[in-house]
Amino acid sequence: MxxxxxxxxxxxxxxxxxxxxxxxxxxxxxxxxxxxxxxxxxxxxxxxxxxxxxxxxxxxxxxxxxxxxxxxxxxxSEITTPTDEQLATITHALKTVLAESTVYGMNKDEVLSIALTIMSDYKEG
Amino acid sequence: MxxxxxxxxxxxxxxxxxxxxxxxxxxxxxxxxxxxxxxxxxxxxxxxxxxxxxxxxxxxxxxxxxxxxxxxxxxxSEITTPTDEQLATITHALKTVLAESTVYGMNKDEVLSIALTIMSDYKEG
Amino acid sequence: MxxxxxxxxxxxxxxxxxxxxxxxxxxxxxxxxxxxxxxxxxxxxxxxxxxxxxxxxxxxxxxxxxxxxxxxxxxxSEITTPTDEQLATITHALKTVLAESTVYGMNKDEVLSIALTIMSDYKEG
Amino acid sequence: MxxxxxxxxxxxxxxxxxxxxxxxxxxxxxxxxxxxxxxxxxxxxxxxxxxxxxxxxxxxxxxxxxxxxxxxxxxxSEITTPTDEQLATITHALKTVLAESTVYGMNKDEVLSIALTIMSDYKEG
DNA sequence: GTGGTCTAGACCACG
DNA sequence: GTGGTCTAGACCACC
The missing domain is CATH 1.10.10.10 (Winged helix-like DNA-binding domain superfamily/Winged helix DNA-binding domain)
Known part of the structure; x- marks a missing residue:
């Protein structure tokens, strides 16, 4: 660890x-x-x-x-389904980081590609 | 504004x-x-x-x-192409929020769909 | 049990x-x-x-x-009549929980109604 | 204070x-x-x-x-209406104290009378 | 001046 | 041995 x-x-x-x-x-x-x-x-x-x-x-x-x-x-804890509060947290955080990436001149495909690469290390298909 | x-x-x-x-x-x-x-x-x-x-x-x-x-x-400022530092900032921030979303039990499509919705409000195709 | x-x-x-x-x-x-x-x-x-x-x-x-x-x-033990110490314990505990219920916006009738419902499961008329 | x-x-x-x-x-x-x-x-x-x-x-x-x-x-904070979690907290706390009062031999009227006295110091009619 | 963070070290309740 | 609580004292970010 x-x-x-x-x-x-x-x-x-x-x-x-x-x-x-x-x-x-x-x-x-x-x-x-x-x-x-x-x-x-x-x-x-x-x-x-x-x-x-x-x-x-x-x-x-x-x-x-x-x-x-x-x-x-x-x-x-067991992983279940997200609560509303958890969803809101994630959405808010995504808004902030995606806005920043846009302002930095990254295009959407580029950002999505990075996201997919990151998520490939994480659990579930 | x-x-x-x-x-x-x-x-x-x-x-x-x-x-x-x-x-x-x-x-x-x-x-x-x-x-x-x-x-x-x-x-x-x-x-x-x-x-x-x-x-x-x-x-x-x-x-x-x-x-x-x-x-x-x-x-x-004009929007150009991201510097290495800016890329690293975004990547790091994405790692954190995507890990959290995974732990909350959100699946990848769900997260990507939220990301696309957010980005549709932002500039550039 | x-x-x-x-x-x-x-x-x-x-x-x-x-x-x-x-x-x-x-x-x-x-x-x-x-x-x-x-x-x-x-x-x-x-x-x-x-x-x-x-x-x-x-x-x-x-x-x-x-x-x-x-x-x-x-x-x-047999149930008799409460000692002064027991009375004080109950009174103190009630103070705490009733204050909290008040702060949560519960009105008195509401609290008493809950109390009666609970006590209906307990012994004695 | x-x-x-x-x-x-x-x-x-x-x-x-x-x-x-x-x-x-x-x-x-x-x-x-x-x-x-x-x-x-x-x-x-x-x-x-x-x-x-x-x-x-x-x-x-x-x-x-x-x-x-x-x-x-x-x-x-403003006092509004209790959340479910707050209601559950109060109910659980009441259960405990009312059970104890019963075991101490206090009858229901006695307990309610103490509760009313306490609440008369608290806000709202 | 305020709360936020961090450290260091202590004793206790619990299991 | 574990987390819970408390103290004492420090520096920092914020407003």
Whole structure:
């Protein structure tokens, strides 16, 4: 399970963690019902504070991507169908990135091609 | 030129401004060589601090989307071809949002369909 | 005797146990002088740790709801009249939940109606 | 605005804070759109850590009782109609406390009378 | 000045 | 051993 943290990035460490854990799940390297490392051990591995990992885990729980079982650990949730809130989140994020790509002069096929390449690493046909 | 600021959002106001101005350019409501409103007038319109608008403009300049001409104003740049840095930015952002959509259980066609709908509002065929 | 444990709940398992056993007594499914299952058998039934059940039983004893007879078992106490401490506990708990219901915009009749429905499942006229 | 913290209580300080702030809102001492004290000033007033107050505020936001406006402050939300989740929360909490009151030998009228007394301090007829 | 983030280190409740 | 809670103190982004 490779996670790379960029401490000097403008993106908060806990957000980097959230994003990379989501990618690991999307790639299938973390499967539903898999147990995540304990906050302490992951913090030690990455050289960050326990609370930072803890915050990332709680953010993933808020997004309903993992479930935290107190005193026991955190497990990856089953993937079901997106909630309205999740759909809205994705749509909003896509709007922002697609607008930026347009302004950068990328044409639609180019963007779709990049998207397809990325998604080919992710789960499901 | 409709810009809507959500003060209670977790996203900083200046970032909201950046994103919405990019969308306006993507939609063609702001064209290359158009002049943006002055920092003062836009701040007054939106009821936000002048420094906040100023920061947004400088962020857009850093992204090479507008040019700030001191004492004169800010104008929308020509759209050319993306720099490597811009490509990397878009690719990275797409990775994050597409991973999240996968984890939410959205299938690829569904995501692409949303992307196409969004892009149909944006410039270029 | 149906007891349902939610391991991923934020509420400690032993507290869930305490609450559900109290509900069973309130509903009359456990009567005064009935014997509770042994710590070992209940733990096995629920798939939880023996210490967890033990802690729940001792919490119920502290509340004077059951009596633990060493080497013999635990029996449901007679229901008498509330002690001052018990009255204070209930009053404090009611304050908290009724304040929350008010803040959520529920009106008093609505709350009382829910309370009556719940109490209709419980013992005594 | 009187808030009393019991540091030695078994109830976490941040939970005590949450409950007391909810009571203040229910009593109308804090009105919708009122601004809460800053996390730092309230922490100083109560002699607790800033992060503890911060956690309480975020818990209230999760319950949709206040809105946190980053870098600006926290304001009490408008009271509308309860969501399904809020209704379920209240119902579940009522079940627990009413079962306990039954087991303590309190009869229904007695409990309702206490509830009415409490609610007479709270907003709305 | 405000909340956001991060660190370091501690004790406790739980299982 | 695990997460939960709390403290203390620091720097930063935002407004």
């Amino acid at each position: 490779f996670i790379e943290i960029e401490p000097s990035s403008e993106i908060p460490i806990y957000t980097q963690l959230v994003n990379q854990l989501i990618e690991l799940i999307a790639k299938g390297e973390l499967q539903p019902n898999d147990t995540l490392p304990s906050v302490r051990s992951l913090a030690a591995d990455l050289g960050v504070n326990m609370h930072t990992v803890n915050k990332a885990y709680h953010e993933l729980e808020r997004k309903r991507i993992i479930r935290i079982i107190p005193k026991s650990g955190a497990v990856v | 409709f810009i809507e600021i959500e003060p209670s959002s977790e996203i900083p106001i200046y970032t909201q401004l950046v994103n919405q101005l990019i969308e306006l350019i993507a939609k063609g409501e702001l064209q290359p060589n158009d002049t943006l409103p002055s920092v003062r007038s836009l701040a007054a319109d939106l009821g936000v601090n002048m420094h906040t608008v100023n920061k947004a403009y400088h962020e857009l300049e850093r992204k090479r989307i507008i040019r700030i001409i001191p004492k004169s104003g800010a104008v929308v | 149906f007891i349902e444990i939610e391991p991923s709940s934020e509420i400690p398992i032993y507290t869930q146990l305490v609450n559900q056993l109290i509900e069973l007594i309130a509903k009359g499914e456990l009567q005064p002088n009935d014997t509770l299952p042994s710590v070992r058998s209940l733990a096995a039934d629920l798939g939880v740790n023996m210490h967890t059940v033990n802690k729940a039983y001792h919490e119920l004893e502290r509340k004077r709801i059951i009596r633990i007879i060493p080497k013999s078992g635990a029996v449901v | 009187f808030i009393e913290i019991e540091p030695s209580s078994e109830i976490p300080i941040y939970t005590q804070l949450v409950n007391q702030l909810i009571e203040l809102i229910a009593k109308g001492e804090l009105q919708p759109n009122d601004t809460l004290p800053s996390v730092r000033s309230l922490a100083a007033d109560l002699g607790v850590n800033m992060h503890t107050v911060n956690k309480a505020y975020h818990e209230l936001e999760r319950k949709r009782i206040i809105r946190i406006i980053p870098k600006s402050g926290a304001v009490v």
